[in-house]
Amino acid sequence: MEIFNSMTRKKEPFVPIREGKVGIYACGPTVYNYFHIGNARPFIIFDVLRRYLEHRGYEVTFVQNFTDIDDRMIQQARQDGTTVQAVAERFIKEYEIDARALGIRPATVHPRATEHIPQIIAMIRKLMDKGLAYESNGDVYYRVKAFPSYGCLCGQNLGDLDCGARVSVDEQKEDPLDFALWKAQKPGEPAWESPWGLGRPGWHIECSAMSTTYLGEHFDIHGGGKDLLFPHHENEIAQTSGATGQPYVNYWMHNGFINIDNEKMSKSKGNFFTVRDIGKEYDLQAVRMFMLSAHYRSPINFGREMIQQAASSLERLSIAKDQLAFLMASAQEREPDEGEAAFMAACDQARAHFYDAMDDDLNTADALSAIFDLARDIHKLPLTPASRKAIAYGQETFSALTGVLGLLEGREEEISPEVQAMVQERAQARKDKNWKRSDELRDAIKALGYILEDTPAGQKVRKGQ
RNA sequence: GGUGCCAUAGCCAAGCGGUAAGGCGAAGGUCUGCAAAACCUUUAUUCCCCGGUUCAAAUCCGGGUGGCACCUCCA
Numbered sequence: 001m002e003i004f005n006s007m008t009r010k011k012e013p014f015v016p017i018r019e020g021k022v023g024i025y026a027c028g029p030t031v032y033n034y035f036h037i038g039n040a041r042p043f044i045i046f047d048v049l050r051r052y053l054e055h056r057g058y059e060v061t062f063v064q065n066f067t068d069i070d071d072r073m074i075q076q077a078r079q080d081g082t083t084v085q086a087v088a089e090r091f092i093k094e095y096e097i098d099a100r101a102l103g104i105r106p107a108t109v110h111p112r113a114t115e116h117i118p119q120i121i122a123m124i125r126k127l128m129d130k131g132l133a134y135e136s137n138g139d140v141y142y143r144v145k146a147f148p149s150y151g152c153l154c155g156q157n158l159g160d161l162d163c164g165a166r167v168s169v170d171e172q173k174e175d176p177l178d179f180a181l182w183k184a185q186k187p188g189e190p191a192w193e194s195p196w197g198l199g200r201p202g203w204h205i206e207c208s209a210m211s212t213t214y215l216g217e218h219f220d221i222h223g224g225g226k227d228l229l230f231p232h233h234e235n236e237i238a239q240t241s242g243a244t245g246q247p248y249v250n251y252w253m254h255n256g257f258i259n260i261d262n263e264k265m266s267k268s269k270g271n272f273f274t275v276r277d278i279g280k281e282y283d284l285q286a287v288r289m290f291m292l293s294a295h296y297r298s299p300i301n302f303g304r305e306m307i308q309q310a311a312s313s314l315e316r317l318s319i320a321k322d323q324l325a326f327l328m329a330s331a332q333e334r335e336p337d338e339g340e341a342a343f344m345a346a347c348d349q350a351r352a353h354f355y356d357a358m359d360d361d362l363n364t365a366d367a368l369s370a371i372f373d374l375a376r377d378i379h380k381l382p383l384t385p386a387s388r389k390a391i392a393y394g395q396e397t398f399s400a401l402t403g404v405l406g407l408l409e410g411r412e413e414e415i416s417p418e419v420q421a422m423v424q425e426r427a428q429a430r431k432d433k434n435w436k437r438s439d440e441l442r443d444a445i446k447a448l449g450y451i452l453e454d455t456p457a458g459q460k461v462r463k464g465q
Numbered sequence: 466g467g468u469g470c471c472a473u474a475g476c477c478a479a480g481c482g483g484u485a486a487g488g489c490g491a492a493g494g495u496c497u498g499c500a501a502a503a504c505c506u507u508u509a510u511u512c513c514c515c516g517g518u519u520c521a522a523a524u525c526c527g528g529g530u531g532g533c534a535c536c537u538c539c540a
Contacts, residue, residue, distance in 0.1 A: 009469090027540075029540085030539095035540090036540085037540095038539085038540050039539095039540050040540085041540060042540050043540085070538090071538080072538080072539095154468080154469095154535075154536075155468060155469075156467070156468060156535090156536065203538085224540065225539080225540025226470095226534075226535075226540080227534085227535070227538095227539055227540065228539085228540070229535075230468095230535065230536065231536090231537085232539095254540090255540070256470085256534090256540095257533090257534075257540075258540085259533080259534095262532075262533075263533085264533080264534075264539095265539095265540095266539070267538095267539080290477090293477065293478065293487095293488075294477080294478060294479090295478090295479080297470090298470090298471080298478090299470080299471075299533065299534080300477090300478095301477090305476070305477085305489090306476085306477065306489095308489080309476075309477060309488070309489040309490080310477085310488090310489085311489095312488080312489055312490090313477095313487095313488050313489065316488080316489095319502065319503085323502090323503085353486095357479085363479075363480095365477095365478055365479050365486095365487080365488095366478095366479050366480080366486075366487080368478095368479090368487070368488075369478090369479070369486055369487035369488080370486095370487090371487095372486095372487055372488065373486090373487075376503095376504090379502085379503050379504070380503085380504070430498085433498075435498055435499070438498085438499090439498095439499075439500085442500080442501095451501070451502085452501085453500085453501050453502055453503095454497070454498095454499095454500080454501080454502095455497095455502080455503090456496085456497090460502085462502095
Protein backbone atom coordinates (compact mmCIF):
# COMPACT_ATOMS: atom_id res chain seq x y z
CA MET A 1 0.00 0.00 0.00
CA GLU A 2 1.13 3.53 -0.70
CA ILE A 3 0.26 6.49 1.47
CA PHE A 4 0.71 10.14 0.65
CA ASN A 5 2.91 11.49 3.38
CA SER A 6 2.39 15.17 4.11
CA MET A 7 5.89 15.31 5.51
CA THR A 8 7.58 14.37 2.24
CA ARG A 9 4.66 15.36 -0.02
CA LYS A 10 4.99 12.11 -1.86
CA LYS A 11 3.28 8.79 -1.97
CA GLU A 12 5.39 6.32 -0.07
CA PRO A 13 5.11 2.55 0.33
CA PHE A 14 3.59 1.83 3.70
CA VAL A 15 5.89 -0.17 5.94
CA PRO A 16 4.81 -0.50 9.56
CA ILE A 17 7.35 -0.15 12.33
CA ARG A 18 6.43 -3.52 13.79
CA GLU A 19 5.49 -6.16 11.29
CA GLY A 20 1.79 -6.89 11.13
CA LYS A 21 0.90 -4.06 13.48
CA VAL A 22 -0.13 -0.50 12.88
CA GLY A 23 -0.53 2.38 15.28
CA ILE A 24 -2.75 5.25 14.15
CA TYR A 25 -3.53 8.48 15.94
CA ALA A 26 -6.22 10.77 14.61
CA CYS A 27 -7.08 14.12 16.10
CA GLY A 28 -10.57 13.90 17.51
CA PRO A 29 -13.19 16.48 18.32
CA THR A 30 -13.21 19.18 20.92
CA VAL A 31 -16.36 18.17 22.68
CA TYR A 32 -17.97 21.55 23.22
CA ASN A 33 -20.76 21.12 20.71
CA TYR A 34 -22.24 18.79 18.11
CA PHE A 35 -19.67 18.09 15.46
CA HIS A 36 -20.13 19.40 11.95
CA ILE A 37 -19.88 17.86 8.52
CA GLY A 38 -16.30 19.05 8.19
CA ASN A 39 -15.29 17.27 11.36
CA ALA A 40 -16.97 14.17 10.05
CA ARG A 41 -14.64 13.83 7.08
CA PRO A 42 -11.50 12.80 8.96
CA PHE A 43 -13.54 10.63 11.30
CA ILE A 44 -14.87 8.72 8.33
CA ILE A 45 -11.62 8.67 6.38
CA PHE A 46 -9.53 7.32 9.22
CA ASP A 47 -12.25 4.86 10.11
CA VAL A 48 -11.99 3.54 6.55
CA LEU A 49 -8.20 3.44 6.73
CA ARG A 50 -8.41 1.49 9.95
CA ARG A 51 -10.98 -0.92 8.53
CA TYR A 52 -8.95 -1.48 5.41
CA LEU A 53 -5.71 -2.17 7.27
CA GLU A 54 -7.57 -4.58 9.52
CA HIS A 55 -9.14 -6.21 6.50
CA ARG A 56 -5.69 -6.73 5.05
CA GLY A 57 -4.63 -8.50 8.19
CA TYR A 58 -2.94 -5.82 10.28
CA GLU A 59 -3.50 -5.57 13.96
CA VAL A 60 -4.46 -1.93 14.30
CA THR A 61 -4.37 0.23 17.39
CA PHE A 62 -6.46 3.23 16.53
CA VAL A 63 -6.42 6.14 18.92
CA GLN A 64 -8.71 9.13 18.61
CA ASN A 65 -8.75 11.65 21.40
CA PHE A 66 -11.45 13.82 22.89
CA THR A 67 -10.23 17.31 23.66
CA ASP A 68 -12.17 18.08 26.79
CA ILE A 69 -10.35 21.17 28.00
CA ASP A 70 -9.61 24.32 26.03
CA ASP A 71 -10.92 27.85 25.56
CA ARG A 72 -14.00 26.77 23.70
CA MET A 73 -14.89 24.23 26.36
CA ILE A 74 -14.58 26.86 29.05
CA GLN A 75 -16.62 29.32 27.07
CA GLN A 76 -19.34 26.80 26.39
CA ALA A 77 -19.52 25.83 30.05
CA ARG A 78 -19.93 29.47 31.03
CA GLN A 79 -22.57 30.00 28.45
CA ASP A 80 -24.51 26.97 29.65
CA GLY A 81 -23.93 27.83 33.28
CA THR A 82 -22.36 24.47 33.91
CA THR A 83 -18.95 22.86 34.31
CA VAL A 84 -16.46 22.03 31.63
CA GLN A 85 -16.72 18.42 32.69
CA ALA A 86 -20.47 18.38 32.22
CA VAL A 87 -20.12 19.86 28.76
CA ALA A 88 -17.58 17.18 27.90
CA GLU A 89 -19.73 14.34 29.20
CA ARG A 90 -22.69 15.56 27.26
CA PHE A 91 -20.99 16.09 23.92
CA ILE A 92 -18.97 12.90 24.06
CA LYS A 93 -22.31 11.12 24.25
CA GLU A 94 -23.64 13.20 21.37
CA TYR A 95 -20.50 12.43 19.40
CA GLU A 96 -21.09 8.73 19.90
CA ILE A 97 -24.64 8.98 18.63
CA ASP A 98 -23.67 10.80 15.44
CA ALA A 99 -20.57 8.68 14.88
CA ARG A 100 -22.63 5.52 15.05
CA ALA A 101 -25.11 6.86 12.53
CA LEU A 102 -22.22 7.66 10.19
CA GLY A 103 -20.94 4.12 10.50
CA ILE A 104 -17.83 5.18 12.40
CA ARG A 105 -16.59 2.43 14.65
CA PRO A 106 -15.36 3.35 18.12
CA ALA A 107 -11.58 3.68 18.21
CA THR A 108 -9.45 1.24 20.13
CA VAL A 109 -8.97 4.00 22.69
CA HIS A 110 -10.63 7.40 23.04
CA PRO A 111 -8.34 9.13 25.51
CA ARG A 112 -9.39 12.41 27.10
CA ALA A 113 -6.97 15.24 27.73
CA THR A 114 -8.07 15.80 31.30
CA GLU A 115 -7.32 12.20 32.14
CA HIS A 116 -3.70 12.54 31.03
CA ILE A 117 -2.48 15.51 33.02
CA PRO A 118 0.39 13.55 34.64
CA GLN A 119 1.69 12.44 31.25
CA ILE A 120 1.37 15.98 29.94
CA ILE A 121 3.28 17.40 32.90
CA ALA A 122 5.97 14.75 32.53
CA MET A 123 6.49 15.65 28.91
CA ILE A 124 6.69 19.36 29.63
CA ARG A 125 9.27 18.67 32.32
CA LYS A 126 11.35 16.73 29.88
CA LEU A 127 11.23 19.63 27.46
CA MET A 128 12.29 22.04 30.15
CA ASP A 129 15.17 19.78 31.15
CA LYS A 130 16.37 19.87 27.58
CA GLY A 131 16.13 23.61 27.34
CA LEU A 132 13.26 23.42 24.86
CA ALA A 133 10.75 25.05 27.17
CA TYR A 134 10.70 27.81 29.75
CA GLU A 135 8.41 29.10 32.40
CA SER A 136 7.08 32.60 32.47
CA ASN A 137 4.68 33.69 35.22
CA GLY A 138 3.06 30.31 35.59
CA ASP A 139 2.82 29.73 31.84
CA VAL A 140 5.20 27.38 30.10
CA TYR A 141 6.21 28.00 26.51
CA TYR A 142 7.99 25.98 23.88
CA ARG A 143 11.22 27.57 22.68
CA VAL A 144 10.67 27.15 18.99
CA LYS A 145 14.03 28.47 17.85
CA ALA A 146 15.77 25.84 19.95
CA PHE A 147 14.27 23.11 17.78
CA PRO A 148 16.08 23.48 14.45
CA SER A 149 13.80 21.35 12.31
CA TYR A 150 10.71 23.36 13.25
CA GLY A 151 8.74 23.92 10.07
CA CYS A 152 9.65 20.63 8.45
CA LEU A 153 6.04 19.48 8.21
CA CYS A 154 4.40 22.59 6.88
CA GLY A 155 7.30 23.37 4.57
CA GLN A 156 7.85 26.81 6.00
CA ASN A 157 11.20 27.78 7.38
CA LEU A 158 11.56 29.84 10.50
CA GLY A 159 12.42 32.93 8.52
CA ASP A 160 9.22 32.75 6.49
CA LEU A 161 7.16 32.18 9.57
CA ASP A 162 8.69 35.26 11.01
CA CYS A 163 7.73 37.11 7.88
CA GLY A 164 4.17 35.96 8.42
CA ALA A 165 4.31 38.28 11.37
CA ARG A 166 0.74 37.68 12.27
CA VAL A 167 1.72 35.63 15.26
CA SER A 168 0.47 37.20 18.43
CA VAL A 169 2.94 39.33 20.30
CA ASP A 170 2.93 38.37 23.92
CA GLU A 171 5.08 39.94 26.59
CA GLN A 172 5.33 36.59 28.31
CA LYS A 173 7.09 34.96 25.40
CA GLU A 174 10.73 35.10 24.43
CA ASP A 175 9.73 34.92 20.81
CA PRO A 176 6.43 35.40 19.01
CA LEU A 177 6.67 31.90 17.52
CA ASP A 178 6.77 30.23 20.91
CA PHE A 179 3.58 28.46 21.86
CA ALA A 180 2.03 27.55 25.19
CA LEU A 181 2.55 24.13 26.74
CA TRP A 182 0.93 25.05 30.03
CA LYS A 183 -1.36 27.93 30.82
CA ALA A 184 -1.59 29.42 34.27
CA GLN A 185 -5.08 29.42 35.71
CA LYS A 186 -7.21 32.46 35.13
CA PRO A 187 -10.05 33.29 37.49
CA GLY A 188 -12.91 30.83 37.23
CA GLU A 189 -11.05 28.37 35.03
CA PRO A 190 -10.62 24.72 35.84
CA ALA A 191 -7.05 23.96 36.84
CA TRP A 192 -4.69 21.19 37.80
CA GLU A 193 -1.68 21.15 40.09
CA SER A 194 1.67 21.39 38.38
CA PRO A 195 5.26 22.28 39.17
CA TRP A 196 4.43 25.73 37.79
CA GLY A 197 1.34 26.19 39.91
CA LEU A 198 -2.30 25.72 39.05
CA GLY A 199 -3.08 25.70 35.38
CA ARG A 200 -4.14 23.67 32.39
CA PRO A 201 -2.45 22.10 29.40
CA GLY A 202 -1.89 24.20 26.29
CA TRP A 203 -3.17 23.51 22.91
CA HIS A 204 -0.97 20.92 21.34
CA ILE A 205 0.66 19.05 24.16
CA GLU A 206 -2.29 16.76 24.86
CA CYS A 207 -1.95 15.02 21.50
CA SER A 208 1.76 14.45 22.02
CA ALA A 209 1.16 13.04 25.47
CA MET A 210 -1.80 10.85 24.57
CA SER A 211 -0.48 9.50 21.31
CA THR A 212 2.80 8.40 22.87
CA THR A 213 1.02 6.97 25.88
CA TYR A 214 -0.97 4.57 23.74
CA LEU A 215 1.20 4.10 20.69
CA GLY A 216 4.73 4.57 21.94
CA GLU A 217 7.16 7.37 21.27
CA HIS A 218 7.47 6.51 17.59
CA PHE A 219 4.47 5.21 15.70
CA ASP A 220 3.14 4.72 12.20
CA ILE A 221 0.36 7.06 11.12
CA HIS A 222 -0.96 10.34 12.37
CA GLY A 223 -3.95 11.96 10.72
CA GLY A 224 -6.17 14.96 10.78
CA GLY A 225 -7.57 17.79 8.71
CA LYS A 226 -5.27 19.79 6.46
CA ASP A 227 -5.60 22.83 8.65
CA LEU A 228 -3.99 20.96 11.51
CA LEU A 229 -0.74 20.71 9.58
CA PHE A 230 0.27 24.04 10.95
CA PRO A 231 0.59 24.77 13.72
CA HIS A 232 -0.95 21.81 15.54
CA HIS A 233 1.00 18.95 14.01
CA GLU A 234 4.12 20.96 13.55
CA ASN A 235 4.03 21.66 17.26
CA GLU A 236 3.33 18.05 18.08
CA ILE A 237 6.51 17.07 16.28
CA ALA A 238 8.50 19.74 18.08
CA GLN A 239 7.13 18.60 21.42
CA THR A 240 7.41 14.89 20.97
CA SER A 241 10.65 14.59 19.06
CA GLY A 242 12.03 17.32 21.26
CA ALA A 243 11.20 15.34 24.36
CA THR A 244 12.12 11.88 23.11
CA GLY A 245 15.00 12.70 20.82
CA GLN A 246 13.68 10.36 18.17
CA PRO A 247 11.33 10.48 15.20
CA TYR A 248 7.68 10.83 16.15
CA VAL A 249 5.49 9.69 13.27
CA ASN A 250 6.33 7.92 10.00
CA TYR A 251 3.32 8.91 7.91
CA TRP A 252 1.33 12.11 8.22
CA MET A 253 -2.06 12.02 6.51
CA HIS A 254 -4.22 15.08 6.03
CA ASN A 255 -7.68 15.21 4.57
CA GLY A 256 -8.96 18.06 2.43
CA PHE A 257 -11.72 20.39 3.43
CA ILE A 258 -15.42 20.39 2.91
CA ASN A 259 -16.66 23.59 1.37
CA ILE A 260 -20.07 25.11 1.22
CA ASP A 261 -20.70 26.85 -2.08
CA ASN A 262 -16.98 26.54 -2.74
CA GLU A 263 -16.17 28.46 0.38
CA LYS A 264 -14.61 27.21 3.51
CA MET A 265 -17.11 26.29 6.13
CA SER A 266 -16.62 28.28 9.27
CA LYS A 267 -18.55 29.37 12.28
CA SER A 268 -17.85 33.00 11.61
CA LYS A 269 -19.42 32.78 8.17
CA GLY A 270 -22.30 30.81 9.59
CA ASN A 271 -22.17 28.40 6.65
CA PHE A 272 -21.72 25.20 8.57
CA PHE A 273 -23.92 22.19 9.13
CA THR A 274 -23.84 19.87 12.08
CA VAL A 275 -24.12 16.19 11.42
CA ARG A 276 -27.04 16.13 13.83
CA ASP A 277 -28.99 18.56 11.67
CA ILE A 278 -28.19 16.81 8.42
CA GLY A 279 -29.33 13.56 9.99
CA LYS A 280 -32.78 15.02 10.47
CA GLU A 281 -33.19 15.26 6.73
CA TYR A 282 -30.98 12.55 5.25
CA ASP A 283 -29.78 9.07 6.01
CA LEU A 284 -26.29 9.65 7.35
CA GLN A 285 -25.08 6.65 5.38
CA ALA A 286 -25.53 8.91 2.36
CA VAL A 287 -23.19 11.41 3.97
CA ARG A 288 -20.64 8.65 4.38
CA MET A 289 -21.10 7.70 0.74
CA PHE A 290 -20.66 11.33 -0.23
CA MET A 291 -17.37 11.52 1.64
CA LEU A 292 -16.04 8.39 -0.01
CA SER A 293 -17.02 9.43 -3.51
CA ALA A 294 -13.99 11.69 -3.79
CA HIS A 295 -10.37 11.26 -2.82
CA TYR A 296 -9.77 12.19 0.79
CA ARG A 297 -7.17 14.82 -0.02
CA SER A 298 -9.38 16.75 -2.46
CA PRO A 299 -11.59 19.51 -1.27
CA ILE A 300 -15.25 18.64 -1.72
CA ASN A 301 -18.25 20.81 -1.96
CA PHE A 302 -21.14 19.94 0.27
CA GLY A 303 -24.67 20.56 -0.85
CA ARG A 304 -28.13 19.18 -1.10
CA GLU A 305 -27.67 17.88 -4.63
CA MET A 306 -24.48 16.05 -3.66
CA ILE A 307 -26.15 14.26 -0.78
CA GLN A 308 -29.04 13.26 -2.97
CA GLN A 309 -26.70 11.87 -5.59
CA ALA A 310 -24.87 9.95 -2.91
CA ALA A 311 -28.14 8.62 -1.54
CA SER A 312 -29.16 7.38 -4.99
CA SER A 313 -25.81 5.70 -5.51
CA LEU A 314 -26.04 4.05 -2.16
CA GLU A 315 -29.52 2.84 -3.00
CA ARG A 316 -28.17 1.09 -6.04
CA LEU A 317 -25.72 -0.79 -3.86
CA SER A 318 -28.35 -1.55 -1.31
CA ILE A 319 -30.59 -3.07 -3.97
CA ALA A 320 -27.73 -5.22 -5.22
CA LYS A 321 -27.25 -6.54 -1.73
CA ASP A 322 -30.97 -7.31 -1.44
CA GLN A 323 -30.84 -9.02 -4.79
CA LEU A 324 -28.19 -11.43 -3.55
CA ALA A 325 -30.28 -12.25 -0.50
CA PHE A 326 -33.28 -12.75 -2.77
CA LEU A 327 -31.33 -15.13 -4.98
CA MET A 328 -29.97 -16.94 -1.96
CA ALA A 329 -33.46 -17.69 -0.70
CA SER A 330 -34.12 -19.93 -3.68
CA ALA A 331 -30.57 -21.15 -4.27
CA GLN A 332 -29.77 -24.81 -4.73
CA GLU A 333 -26.97 -27.06 -3.62
CA ARG A 334 -25.19 -27.58 -6.86
CA GLU A 335 -21.99 -26.62 -8.58
CA PRO A 336 -21.96 -23.23 -10.35
CA ASP A 337 -22.78 -23.33 -14.03
CA GLU A 338 -20.76 -21.52 -16.64
CA GLY A 339 -22.39 -18.14 -16.09
CA GLU A 340 -22.07 -18.44 -12.35
CA ALA A 341 -18.43 -19.38 -12.66
CA ALA A 342 -17.94 -16.20 -14.68
CA PHE A 343 -19.72 -14.30 -11.94
CA MET A 344 -17.34 -15.71 -9.36
CA ALA A 345 -14.43 -14.65 -11.52
CA ALA A 346 -15.95 -11.18 -11.70
CA CYS A 347 -16.07 -11.15 -7.91
CA ASP A 348 -12.35 -11.83 -7.79
CA GLN A 349 -11.77 -9.13 -10.34
CA ALA A 350 -13.78 -6.61 -8.36
CA ARG A 351 -11.88 -7.47 -5.23
CA ALA A 352 -8.54 -7.07 -7.00
CA HIS A 353 -9.61 -3.73 -8.46
CA PHE A 354 -10.82 -2.63 -5.04
CA TYR A 355 -7.53 -3.52 -3.38
CA ASP A 356 -5.54 -1.77 -6.08
CA ALA A 357 -7.55 1.37 -5.55
CA MET A 358 -7.31 1.29 -1.77
CA ASP A 359 -3.61 0.53 -1.92
CA ASP A 360 -3.18 3.68 -3.94
CA ASP A 361 -3.39 6.14 -1.07
CA LEU A 362 -6.92 5.13 -0.15
CA ASN A 363 -8.55 5.92 -3.46
CA THR A 364 -12.09 5.31 -2.29
CA ALA A 365 -13.67 6.82 -5.39
CA ASP A 366 -11.97 4.25 -7.58
CA ALA A 367 -12.62 1.50 -5.05
CA LEU A 368 -16.29 2.37 -5.20
CA SER A 369 -16.31 1.86 -8.94
CA ALA A 370 -15.19 -1.73 -8.34
CA ILE A 371 -18.21 -2.23 -6.13
CA PHE A 372 -20.53 -0.72 -8.72
CA ASP A 373 -19.12 -3.04 -11.34
CA LEU A 374 -19.87 -5.93 -9.04
CA ALA A 375 -23.37 -4.63 -8.43
CA ARG A 376 -23.99 -4.72 -12.15
CA ASP A 377 -22.82 -8.31 -12.34
CA ILE A 378 -25.11 -9.20 -9.49
CA HIS A 379 -28.11 -7.78 -11.29
CA LYS A 380 -27.25 -9.70 -14.39
CA LEU A 381 -27.56 -13.04 -12.61
CA PRO A 382 -30.63 -14.90 -13.84
CA LEU A 383 -33.58 -15.26 -11.50
CA THR A 384 -33.73 -19.00 -11.98
CA PRO A 385 -32.64 -20.95 -8.89
CA ALA A 386 -28.95 -20.30 -8.53
CA SER A 387 -26.04 -22.24 -7.15
CA ARG A 388 -25.78 -21.56 -3.44
CA LYS A 389 -22.02 -21.66 -3.74
CA ALA A 390 -21.94 -18.91 -6.35
CA ILE A 391 -24.35 -16.63 -4.49
CA ALA A 392 -22.52 -17.15 -1.20
CA TYR A 393 -19.32 -16.19 -2.95
CA GLY A 394 -20.97 -13.04 -4.25
CA GLN A 395 -22.32 -12.17 -0.83
CA GLU A 396 -18.97 -12.73 0.79
CA THR A 397 -17.21 -10.51 -1.72
CA PHE A 398 -19.84 -7.82 -1.72
CA SER A 399 -20.06 -7.56 2.04
CA ALA A 400 -16.28 -7.61 2.41
CA LEU A 401 -15.84 -4.67 0.07
CA THR A 402 -18.76 -2.60 1.31
CA GLY A 403 -17.70 -3.52 4.84
CA VAL A 404 -14.26 -2.00 4.37
CA LEU A 405 -15.94 1.25 3.41
CA GLY A 406 -18.42 0.88 6.24
CA LEU A 407 -21.34 1.04 3.87
CA LEU A 408 -24.68 -0.78 4.10
CA GLU A 409 -24.22 -1.77 7.68
CA GLY A 410 -27.06 -2.31 10.09
CA ARG A 411 -29.66 -2.36 7.40
CA GLU A 412 -31.05 -5.83 7.88
CA GLU A 413 -34.32 -4.88 9.49
CA GLU A 414 -36.80 -7.68 9.69
CA ILE A 415 -39.90 -7.36 7.60
CA SER A 416 -42.75 -7.11 10.08
CA PRO A 417 -45.32 -9.94 10.18
CA GLU A 418 -47.98 -7.39 9.31
CA VAL A 419 -46.26 -6.54 6.06
CA GLN A 420 -45.53 -10.17 5.35
CA ALA A 421 -49.21 -10.96 5.65
CA MET A 422 -50.03 -8.16 3.20
CA VAL A 423 -47.46 -9.50 0.77
CA GLN A 424 -49.09 -12.93 1.00
CA GLU A 425 -52.52 -11.50 0.38
CA ARG A 426 -51.23 -9.57 -2.59
CA ALA A 427 -49.77 -12.71 -4.08
CA GLN A 428 -53.24 -14.23 -4.04
CA ALA A 429 -54.83 -11.08 -5.41
CA ARG A 430 -52.41 -11.07 -8.30
CA LYS A 431 -53.10 -14.69 -8.99
CA ASP A 432 -56.80 -13.79 -9.17
CA LYS A 433 -55.89 -10.85 -11.40
CA ASN A 434 -57.51 -8.58 -8.85
CA TRP A 435 -55.34 -5.61 -9.81
CA LYS A 436 -57.29 -3.14 -7.77
CA ARG A 437 -56.72 -5.01 -4.52
CA SER A 438 -53.19 -5.76 -5.54
CA ASP A 439 -52.37 -2.08 -6.04
CA GLU A 440 -54.09 -1.11 -2.82
CA LEU A 441 -51.90 -3.53 -0.95
CA ARG A 442 -48.78 -2.29 -2.66
CA ASP A 443 -49.66 1.28 -1.68
CA ALA A 444 -50.41 0.24 1.88
CA ILE A 445 -47.09 -1.54 2.12
CA LYS A 446 -45.36 1.50 0.76
CA ALA A 447 -47.02 3.65 3.39
CA LEU A 448 -45.39 1.41 5.98
CA GLY A 449 -41.98 2.17 4.54
CA TYR A 450 -41.39 -0.73 2.20
CA ILE A 451 -41.02 -0.97 -1.53
CA LEU A 452 -42.59 -3.99 -3.12
CA GLU A 453 -41.58 -5.18 -6.55
CA ASP A 454 -42.76 -7.96 -8.80
CA THR A 455 -40.13 -10.09 -10.38
CA PRO A 456 -40.40 -13.18 -12.54
CA ALA A 457 -39.41 -15.09 -9.42
CA GLY A 458 -42.06 -13.55 -7.21
CA GLN A 459 -42.55 -10.50 -5.05
CA LYS A 460 -39.61 -8.77 -3.51
CA VAL A 461 -39.85 -6.45 -0.53
CA ARG A 462 -37.26 -3.99 0.63
CA LYS A 463 -37.08 -1.11 3.02
CA GLY A 464 -37.32 2.28 1.36
CA GLN A 465 -39.59 5.07 0.25
C1' G B 466 5.06 38.93 1.33
C1' G B 467 5.91 33.34 1.99
C1' U B 468 3.88 28.14 1.05
C1' G B 469 0.79 24.76 -1.26
C1' C B 470 -3.52 22.73 -3.95
C1' C B 471 -7.08 22.49 -7.92
C1' A B 472 -9.34 23.07 -13.18
C1' U B 473 -12.06 16.13 -16.87
C1' A B 474 -19.56 15.59 -19.84
C1' G B 475 -25.88 18.71 -17.21
C1' C B 476 -23.94 17.37 -11.95
C1' C B 477 -20.34 14.40 -8.81
C1' A B 478 -15.73 12.02 -9.83
C1' A B 479 -11.42 8.38 -11.13
C1' G B 480 -7.43 8.26 -14.43
C1' C B 481 -1.36 11.17 -13.86
C1' G B 482 2.87 9.06 -20.80
C1' G B 483 -0.23 4.55 -24.73
C1' U B 484 -5.22 6.82 -27.01
C1' A B 485 -11.40 9.15 -21.57
C1' A B 486 -13.45 4.27 -15.08
C1' G B 487 -17.66 4.67 -12.06
C1' G B 488 -22.01 7.18 -9.94
C1' C B 489 -26.19 10.73 -10.27
C1' G B 490 -29.36 12.88 -13.95
C1' A B 491 -31.52 12.75 -18.96
C1' A B 492 -33.35 10.27 -23.67
C1' G B 493 -34.82 5.71 -26.33
C1' G B 494 -35.61 0.40 -25.98
C1' U B 495 -36.54 -4.56 -23.36
C1' C B 496 -39.21 -6.72 -19.33
C1' U B 497 -44.10 -5.75 -16.56
C1' G B 498 -51.55 -6.16 -15.68
C1' C B 499 -49.65 -1.34 -14.07
C1' A B 500 -45.53 0.23 -11.46
C1' A B 501 -40.74 -0.26 -9.50
C1' A B 502 -36.11 -2.28 -10.03
C1' A B 503 -32.94 -4.27 -13.49
C1' C B 504 -30.79 -4.90 -18.29
C1' C B 505 -29.39 -2.84 -23.37
C1' U B 506 -28.36 1.68 -26.21
C1' U B 507 -27.34 6.98 -26.35
C1' U B 508 -25.39 11.22 -23.39
C1' A B 509 -16.66 14.23 -23.41
C1' U B 510 -13.16 12.71 -31.07
C1' U B 511 -11.87 15.07 -25.91
C1' C B 512 -9.82 16.60 -20.51
C1' C B 513 -9.43 25.76 -18.86
C1' C B 514 -6.06 28.44 -22.72
C1' C B 515 -1.22 28.98 -25.41
C1' G B 516 3.43 27.04 -26.48
C1' G B 517 7.17 22.94 -25.84
C1' U B 518 9.15 17.70 -25.08
C1' U B 519 7.75 12.80 -27.21
C1' C B 520 6.43 7.87 -32.13
C1' A B 521 2.53 8.93 -28.43
C1' A B 522 0.21 14.02 -23.42
C1' A B 523 -5.93 14.87 -19.89
C1' U B 524 -1.36 12.93 -18.01
C1' C B 525 5.59 15.69 -18.43
C1' C B 526 7.84 20.97 -18.98
C1' G B 527 7.22 26.49 -19.61
C1' G B 528 3.80 30.55 -19.75
C1' G B 529 -1.15 32.36 -19.13
C1' U B 530 -6.33 32.46 -17.07
C1' G B 531 -9.69 31.17 -13.33
C1' G B 532 -10.81 28.99 -8.40
C1' C B 533 -9.27 27.45 -3.30
C1' A B 534 -6.44 26.83 1.07
C1' C B 535 -2.40 27.51 4.82
C1' C B 536 1.11 31.03 7.21
C1' U B 537 -4.11 33.11 13.34
C1' C B 538 -8.64 29.12 16.76
C1' C B 539 -10.43 25.77 13.06
C1' A B 540 -11.31 18.80 10.52
